[in-house]
Amino acid sequence: MLESKEQLQGWVDTVHRLKEEIGRIIVGQQEVTEQLLWCILAGGHALLEGIPGLGKTMLVRTLADALELQFSRIQFTPDLMPSDITGTNILQPSDGGGSRFRFQQGPLFGNLILADEINRATPKTQSALLEAMQEQTVTAGTETYRLPRPFFVLATQNPLEQEGTYPLPEAQLDRFLLKINVSFPSREELKEIVIRTTSAFSGSPDKVAGGAWLEEVRQGAKEILLAEEVLDYAVRLLLMTHPEEPEAPGSVKQYVRFGSGPRGIQSIISTAKVRALMAGRLQVSYGDIRATAVPALRHRLILNFEGQASGISPDLLVQDILDRLESSR
Structure with a gap:
């Protein structure tokens, strides 16, 4: 709960x-780090997309270390089964000479889950994440098990190589609060990466905060004020993603089949509140809405x-919508 300006500054x-x-630890990628923190502090899941070798796995592991979260990495492959990630019931001998079933937890039972190359697993295995991401529970047989809190899924996928992959269905994509594009490093960043990875450099982040702090900030972000006119701005933004909307730009009417559902505006508002909080402000601005709209x-x-x-x-389509909104203000 947000109780004072001093607490916010802390x-x-x-x-x-x-x-x-x-x-x-991580060279560059300030924008990716910023958006990842928006997602984590809003309590959501993120999909990171970028070519191999850009440090996506290292970034997630570093974040888990700095926040003292239990980190679990799952390498998704075509032969991965749902029980490989959720866990399964195993038959175990009991003290009385008989046997009983015991649930063996899978790698989903952690705080920060890295689903590496998520689009390489079959839809059956991908769907096993749906319950975990939405309900934060795992069902095995007739029993339902609650996952540890906090719980975040940070998934990665390679946008270039599509052979042998299974594109995520829209229903599962919608579960990700943000989709974060990981860009190629600049010339100077490439030099620094080479120096660090081909020398004796080694390091790990200091512990900065923990799960209790994350939950405190998450609840505090919900108390950031949202003016009626700013909410109207966000609602217009979402409606203009639909081609049948009269206000929609020509590019949306030409190229979009379906616009965003309600989770889109929920994502914009929740991350905009976190962005305002991270800037030390108590109220969401139009700039917060514009900054969070694209991811x-x-x-x-x-x-x-x-x-x-x-x-x-x-x-580009979202940017066209934002330009139309700005010109009509």
Whole structure:
């Protein structure tokens, strides 16, 4: 619960130290780190997309270390079964000479779960994550087991190699609060990466906070104020992702088949509140809505055939909507 301006400033200082610790290990990727913190502090799951070798796994592991969270990595492959990640009942001898079934927990029973190359697993295994991501529980047989709190799934996928992959269905994509694009490093960042990885450099982040702090900030972010006109702005933004909306830009009407559902605006508002909190503000601004709109909506726009054939980026479509909104204010 947010009780004072001093408490808010304490949270801001902790976030600043958290960024510093991540920056000691990870070269560059400040925007990715920022958006990942929005997601974690809002209590959501994130989908990270980028080519191999950009440090996605190292970033997630570093974040888990800095937050003292139990880290679990699952390498998704075509032969991975649902029970391989959720756990299964095993037959175990009992003291009386008989036997009984005991549930053996799978790697999903952790705080920060890295689902590496999630699109390489079959839909059956991908769907095993749905209950965990939405309900934070796992069902085995007739028993339901609650996952540890806090619980976050950070999934990665390679946008280039599509052979032997199973694209995530829209229902599962919608469970991710944000889709974060991991960009290629700059010239100077590449030099630093080479120096660190080909020398004796080694390091690990200091512990900055823990699960209790995360839950405290998450609840505090919900108390950040949202003015009626800012909420109206966000609602108009979401409605304009639908091609049948009269206000929608021409590009949306031409290339989009279906716009975002209600989870889109929930993602925008929840991450906008976290962004305001991280800046030490008690109220969401229009700038917070604009900043969070692209990562919150880029995986929620379903392009039509023309859009897919033309290679239209959802990011550009969301930017067109934002430009239309700004011109009409």
